[in-house]
Every structure is written in structure tokens, then in C-alpha cells.
Amino acid sequence: MVGRAAYIAVDWGTTNRRAYAMTAGGAVVDSLQDDRGVLALTQDDYPDAIAALRDRFGVHSVVMAGMVGSTRGWREAPYIDAPATLQDLAAACLEVAPDVRIIPGIALRSGPRPDVMRGEEVQVLGAISTGAAPSTALFCQPGTHNKWIETVDGAITDFTTVMTGELFALIRSHGILAGMLDGPVADSDAFRDGLRRGREARNLAAALFEVRAGVLLARLAPWDAAAYASGIMIGADVGTRSDLGQRPVYLLAGGALATLYGVAITEASGRAVAVPDGSTTAGIHAIWSSRA
Amino acid sequence: MVGRAAYIAVDWGTTNRRAYAMTAGGAVVDSLQDDRGVLALTQDDYPDAIAALRDRFGVHSVVMAGMVGSTRGWREAPYIDAPATLQDLAAACLEVAPDVRIIPGIALRSGPRPDVMRGEEVQVLGAISTGAAPSTALFCQPGTHNKWIETVDGAITDFTTVMTGELFALIRSHGILAGMLDGPVADSDAFRDGLRRGREARNLAAALFEVRAGVLLARLAPWDAAAYASGIMIGADVGTRSDLGQRPVYLLAGGALATLYGVAITEASGRAVAVPDGSTTAGIHAIWSSRA
Incomplete structure (x- = not known):
């Protein structure tokens, strides 16, 4: 009953990396987790790392979220401004190599208070996309840096780190x-x-x-x-x-x-x-x- | 015009130590400052350190303030409770060795919020004793830990670290x-x-x-x-x-x-x-x- 993998999803953070072989229907058919976060790699290491993921999962297309798109990662995927939806993020993906895309982060750029996120936005909007949370909601995402995130009609409108x-x-x-x-x-x-x-x-x-x-x-x-x-x-x-x-x-x-x-x-x-x-x-x- | 030293005053902190040869009238006739704070000494080192100060300044009586009276110092001089005056501090000095006294710190022990000080109280009440500040006042003492200190009629009544x-x-x-x-x-x-x-x-x-x-x-x-x-x-x-x-x-x-x-x-x-x-x-x- 397990479908064929259509692409690789990567949640590539500062310290850890999680990669998933995804079907066209959104099911996870295989995954790996390791400590090859962006702090463990130089920019030159990424092409080989992507090749290894393709070998491992037997599929070519890659979509990545998180610090891999920061100045400390592979290449910077510039922040898009809030309010931002999944469609806005999709439209602003950076194709860093053939069929390898990085999802950008979101910034509060012009309001009274600057703030940035990179990776958390995908989790929040993903929770809305599955119906686990309503489209207008308040989220809390504890971690090294806790984020409070507000959404309105499926768009991230405000957040505080x-x-x-x-x-x-x-x-x-x-x-x-x-x-x-x-x-x-x-x-x-x-x-x-x-x-x-x-x-x-x-x-x-x-x-x-x-x-x-x-x-x-x-x-x-x-x-x-x-x-x-x-x-x-x-x-x-x-x-x-x-x-x-x-x-x-x-x-x-x-x-x-x-x-x-x-x-x-x-x-x-x-x-x-x-x-x-x-x-x-x-x-x-x-x-x-x-x-x- | 310089009087004869009557005793040694020591401000013995965590990292640094300042010692002063004092006349009976309160004038400083000699001084030294070094990095022999309490973190640089074990309890066994103090008798020799006191002997060296006595040799250096040619006077016997020693009065000390600061972290030397903490659990990390020579011996603990237990905190006295606020409100506390200079007289209260004098009455509670610990004679740690013959003619060597440690001035205790002050604690907020039973109020809504606990706090402690050890050394700062002498500076605040000293400022009042010279007329540099009135006896009822608000003090700010910036440093690694800033202290806000309130006095009423020459007594330390409240403080926040x-x-x-x-x-x-x-x-x-x-x-x-x-x-x-x-x-x-x-x-x-x-x-x-x-x-x-x-x-x-x-x-x-x-x-x-x-x-x-x-x-x-x-x-x-x-x-x-x-x-x-x-x-x-x-x-x-x-x-x-x-x-x-x-x-x-x-x-x-x-x-x-x-x-x-x-x-x-x-x-x-x-x-x-x-x-x-x-x-x-x-x-x-x-x-x-x-x-x-």
C-alpha cells in the first residue's frame, strides 16, 4: 500500500536535519534524521549532500525548509514579508540547483518591531493545511527560541521570537x-x-x-x-x-x-x-x- | 600632615581586593589594589594574606567588607535583616581572627521577594555618613549585578538586584x-x-x-x-x-x-x-x- 516517492522533503535546521521521501499524495514512505545541520556543513558540501539524499531515497526532486536558506546555510532564500500564505512561500522558493528548491522565511520588516522566522512558518501553515488548527489562530512553538505566531485566514500576520x-x-x-x-x-x-x-x-x-x-x-x-x-x-x-x-x-x-x-x-x-x-x-x- | 595608620580597611570582592591604611580620623594614608579576590584564595590562605597586609601597612587591626564574608570567602558572616543601619552592621561584625572583623551583608528574608547584598551596604551607608547623599534616598549601584537600594533615616530598608x-x-x-x-x-x-x-x-x-x-x-x-x-x-x-x-x-x-x-x-x-x-x-x- 506504500506509494512511490515523488520528491524529497527536507527540514534542514541549525543542528539537525530531517529528510522524508514523500509520495505525490503527501505520505511519508521513508525518512532519515541526523546531525548534519547547517553548522556541520560548508556551502560546498551541499551538492554532495543532495546527491546522497537522492541516492538514498531514489528520487530526484527536493524541497527544503529551514536554516539551509539562511546566510549560514547553502544560499540565502530572501525573507518574504508578512502577511504570507503557503502560496506566497511557494511562489518565492529559491531554485538553488536543478530541481532543488529552498522555501524562504518570513520577516516583519516595516512594522514597529523587526522579527524573522525560517522553518517555523512551514510547520504552522502545515498544521492549518491538515486541519489540525484553524486558519485564524495563535500558535506557540517552544524551542531554543520560542515563537508566538498569529495567523489570519491562512496567512502568517504577526509573530514574536x-x-x-x-x-x-x-x-x-x-x-x-x-x-x-x-x-x-x-x-x-x-x-x-x-x-x-x-x-x-x-x-x-x-x-x-x-x-x-x-x-x-x-x-x-x-x-x-x-x-x-x-x-x-x-x-x-x-x-x-x-x-x-x-x-x-x-x-x-x-x-x-x-x-x-x-x-x-x-x-x-x-x-x-x-x-x-x-x-x-x-x-x-x-x-x-x-x-x- | 599625614596621620598614623590606626587600622586596615579592606573591600574584598569576588575578583578584586582593595586595602586601605586608615587613620583614626578616617583618612586614607596608603592603599593597594590587586586581583586577590575571594575566587583566587582558599580559606587557608587568609591568615597569611592578613599577615601580609599587616606587614605592608604596619598596623594590626583589620575591618573587612564584601565577599570575604560569604560562603565562598574566608568564613560566612551571616546576613542581618533589613532594615539595617551602620550601627546594626557594626554590632553584627564577625571576629574571624584576633582583631580581624568581617562586616556582614544584609538580607531581605521574610518579605515577598528574597534578596541579598554583601559589600554594597557599606558603600551606600558610607555615602550617607559623609553627607554625599541624604539619609532617606534611592541609590543605584551598577556593576555585574546592578542594585537599586532604598534607605530611610540611615537604614537600608529595601533593595533589588x-x-x-x-x-x-x-x-x-x-x-x-x-x-x-x-x-x-x-x-x-x-x-x-x-x-x-x-x-x-x-x-x-x-x-x-x-x-x-x-x-x-x-x-x-x-x-x-x-x-x-x-x-x-x-x-x-x-x-x-x-x-x-x-x-x-x-x-x-x-x-x-x-x-x-x-x-x-x-x-x-x-x-x-x-x-x-x-x-x-x-x-x-x-x-x-x-x-x-
């Missing part, structure tokens, strides 16, 4: 809090206390020092410090949204981070709806189909 | 913004733009990504990125104070950081008053005098 995961990794590895954050980061009373503190905090840089003071003054158990600090940071992140009471948040993540953001959204009087996997390939497929 | 300097150092050395922040950090249009953005930002972790997006979209010159990022962080820090229009801020810092915070306070409709050097030795002297 929050460096929550990166800053947490920095304070956990370096600086005065580093030695205090070895405990587990999971949903717990300490995490929820941190959420409350983070939501109300005027400034993340002030709230974070309370982790150290709390441990020194025995108000915070050392074992709880990492969960509390994570709560502060995710609470401050979720606190950037004042509209959580008005509509659900479609949550594009799996595993522990999805759990933590789900709790954070619920504790902020919001409602999180988990979007199942498969949105990225669905988004790439919609773009491939509209160009085919 | 903000990890502004440390977080800026972390994002400048590590992570996705690191390569973008090599430009100068000084008062400039970019710095003031950053101040405005930081003051109004709901979340520092969101505002900081705009540095990257701004550079990628050519809205922010790469040369200006560090000053803009510094402005965001100092603006967010100053934005934690909602009372700047009501009273002056006594600024305890010198050099470039004092300039940046002075601009930030002024741009936030406040008024910064620079406190001249000498407050730390004045504070130690007041404590020495009240015990002598």
Missing part, C-alpha cells in the same frame, strides 16, 4: 546561577511558583537573581532551583501574551517542553491545544503541490 | 547574538533607541531577539548592535523603577557604566546625582569608629 530557551541554557552553563541549576526541570510546585513570579515580574534580570537569594536564604530548596528558574523564564515568556483568555493556543512541540508550556499557558488562564506531529511535512507538501 | 551586567556579558560571549555584539557600547542614538525599547518591553528575552532581526533586516547597523542591546538591557533595568519622577537617584559608580546609567535615568524622566568616590572607606570607618 522570545529567547527563553537560549537564555535559560546560558544561565545554566555560565555565570553566578550555573552551579545552582543542576536539579530537574519538570512540572512541580517550584515550577508553578516560578511561573507566577515570571508572569508578574517587571524584569526577568531582576526575578532571576531571586533564585540565588532564595537558595542562600533557605527559602528555595537547591533541588527546586532549576525548575523555579525555568518557571520564571517560561512565565515571563507566556506573560508577553495578554490575549490568552480570548482564544486557544495551538502548541507545536513535543516532549518535556510541550508539557511545561502547556502548564504555563493553563496557569495563565489560557487553553493549550496540542498539534500532532506531521505539520512540517504537510506544509512542505502543500508547497510542493502548488508548484508541481 | 538586577542581573543586567551579567546577562549582557553572557549574550555577548555565547549564543546566537554573540557574533553581532562586537561594536562599542557607549551613549549614542542606538543606545537611546535601545533604552526606549527596553523600558517598554514586556519581556527582555523577546526584545533581545530584535537585535538579531534588526541586523538581518538592515534596520540596525551591525556597528550599533552592541549599544542597542546594552540600551535594551539597561532600559529594562531602569524600567523596574516606577518612582524615578519623584526623587533623585544617587548613582554609585564611575566610568562608562555610570555614564550609561546616568543617561538611562535621565531618559526615564529621572535625575541622577553622581556620588563621589570614598563612600566605601567612609562606611568602613564609621563601623570601625562605632566599635573602637
Whole structure:
């Protein structure tokens, strides 16, 4: 019952790469995942990498999303401006080599606040294309950089990148809090206390020092410090949204981070709806189909 | 006209150490500064270090402030609770060895928010003791960790530690913004733009990504990125104070950081008053005098 592969879809990120052999109907018939992200390759490495994918999957056409289209990747696929739909992304793909296309990212270029995304747009619009989320919705995409993304009628209209995961990794590895954050980061009373503190905090840089003071003054158990600090940071992140009471948040993540953001959204009087996997390939497929 | 030294005052910090030969009248007759902060010493090193200071200055009595009294220092001088005056600090000094005393730090232990200081209290109360600041005032003490400190009638009543300097150092050395922040950090249009953005930002972790997006979209010159990022962080820090229009801020810092915070306070409709050097030795002297 497995169809023949028609093209290769690649989600080519900074650190990791996922490639899928796709049928003309949008089914995944084979896949690979490895650590050959753009940081592991030079520009000269890409033609061979594409040849290897073609050999591996036995199909020629390639459509790629993510950091492969950044200045650090193979070649820059210039951002298109929001509002942007799947059709806009399809029309602006960069043919970087014969039958190899890179989907561009999306930019907020002329508004009050600049922002950029590259890869996340395909997952969000893919979730809409499968019906996993409505065409007008608010999405949350946690990761090293969390993104809050708004869509209206199938177009990405606005988004905000929050460096929550990166800053947490920095304070956990370096600086005065580093030695205090070895405990587990999971949903717990300490995490929820941190959420409350983070939501109300005027400034993340002030709230974070309370982790150290709390441990020194025995108000915070050392074992709880990492969960509390994570709560502060995710609470401050979720606190950037004042509209959580008005509509659900479609949550594009799996595993522990999805759990933590789900709790954070619920504790902020919001409602999180988990979007199942498969949105990225669905988004790439919609773009491939509209160009085919 | 130089009097005879009566004791040694030491401001013993994490990275650096400043020692002063003090007269009974509070004048500095000799001093040294080196990099023998507490991170450079083990607990066993202190007796020899004190003996060397006594040899160097030819005087026996020693009074010390700062991280030397922390768990990372020689021995912990337990925090006393706010509100705390110079007299409270003098009464709680720890005699760690014959005629060698460590001034304790101050804690916010039982209020809504925990916080600690160790060393800064002596400088603030020293500024009041010399008349450089009134006994009821708001102080700002920028550094790796900025502190906002409130005094009432010569007692430290409240304070907030903000990890502004440390977080800026972390994002400048590590992570996705690191390569973008090599430009100068000084008062400039970019710095003031950053101040405005930081003051109004709901979340520092969101505002900081705009540095990257701004550079990628050519809205922010790469040369200006560090000053803009510094402005965001100092603006967010100053934005934690909602009372700047009501009273002056006594600024305890010198050099470039004092300039940046002075601009930030002024741009936030406040008024910064620079406190001249000498407050730390004045504070130690007041404590020495009240015990002598």
C-alpha cells in the first residue's frame, strides 16, 4: 500500500536535519534524521549532500525548509514579508540547483518591531493545511527560541521570537546561577511558583537573581532551583501574551517542553491545544503541490 | 600632615581586593589594589594574606567588607535583616581572627521577594555618613549585578538586584547574538533607541531577539548592535523603577557604566546625582569608629 516517492522533503535546521521521501499524495514512505545541520556543513558540501539524499531515497526532486536558506546555510532564500500564505512561500522558493528548491522565511520588516522566522512558518501553515488548527489562530512553538505566531485566514500576520530557551541554557552553563541549576526541570510546585513570579515580574534580570537569594536564604530548596528558574523564564515568556483568555493556543512541540508550556499557558488562564506531529511535512507538501 | 595608620580597611570582592591604611580620623594614608579576590584564595590562605597586609601597612587591626564574608570567602558572616543601619552592621561584625572583623551583608528574608547584598551596604551607608547623599534616598549601584537600594533615616530598608551586567556579558560571549555584539557600547542614538525599547518591553528575552532581526533586516547597523542591546538591557533595568519622577537617584559608580546609567535615568524622566568616590572607606570607618 506504500506509494512511490515523488520528491524529497527536507527540514534542514541549525543542528539537525530531517529528510522524508514523500509520495505525490503527501505520505511519508521513508525518512532519515541526523546531525548534519547547517553548522556541520560548508556551502560546498551541499551538492554532495543532495546527491546522497537522492541516492538514498531514489528520487530526484527536493524541497527544503529551514536554516539551509539562511546566510549560514547553502544560499540565502530572501525573507518574504508578512502577511504570507503557503502560496506566497511557494511562489518565492529559491531554485538553488536543478530541481532543488529552498522555501524562504518570513520577516516583519516595516512594522514597529523587526522579527524573522525560517522553518517555523512551514510547520504552522502545515498544521492549518491538515486541519489540525484553524486558519485564524495563535500558535506557540517552544524551542531554543520560542515563537508566538498569529495567523489570519491562512496567512502568517504577526509573530514574536522570545529567547527563553537560549537564555535559560546560558544561565545554566555560565555565570553566578550555573552551579545552582543542576536539579530537574519538570512540572512541580517550584515550577508553578516560578511561573507566577515570571508572569508578574517587571524584569526577568531582576526575578532571576531571586533564585540565588532564595537558595542562600533557605527559602528555595537547591533541588527546586532549576525548575523555579525555568518557571520564571517560561512565565515571563507566556506573560508577553495578554490575549490568552480570548482564544486557544495551538502548541507545536513535543516532549518535556510541550508539557511545561502547556502548564504555563493553563496557569495563565489560557487553553493549550496540542498539534500532532506531521505539520512540517504537510506544509512542505502543500508547497510542493502548488508548484508541481 | 599625614596621620598614623590606626587600622586596615579592606573591600574584598569576588575578583578584586582593595586595602586601605586608615587613620583614626578616617583618612586614607596608603592603599593597594590587586586581583586577590575571594575566587583566587582558599580559606587557608587568609591568615597569611592578613599577615601580609599587616606587614605592608604596619598596623594590626583589620575591618573587612564584601565577599570575604560569604560562603565562598574566608568564613560566612551571616546576613542581618533589613532594615539595617551602620550601627546594626557594626554590632553584627564577625571576629574571624584576633582583631580581624568581617562586616556582614544584609538580607531581605521574610518579605515577598528574597534578596541579598554583601559589600554594597557599606558603600551606600558610607555615602550617607559623609553627607554625599541624604539619609532617606534611592541609590543605584551598577556593576555585574546592578542594585537599586532604598534607605530611610540611615537604614537600608529595601533593595533589588538586577542581573543586567551579567546577562549582557553572557549574550555577548555565547549564543546566537554573540557574533553581532562586537561594536562599542557607549551613549549614542542606538543606545537611546535601545533604552526606549527596553523600558517598554514586556519581556527582555523577546526584545533581545530584535537585535538579531534588526541586523538581518538592515534596520540596525551591525556597528550599533552592541549599544542597542546594552540600551535594551539597561532600559529594562531602569524600567523596574516606577518612582524615578519623584526623587533623585544617587548613582554609585564611575566610568562608562555610570555614564550609561546616568543617561538611562535621565531618559526615564529621572535625575541622577553622581556620588563621589570614598563612600566605601567612609562606611568602613564609621563601623570601625562605632566599635573602637
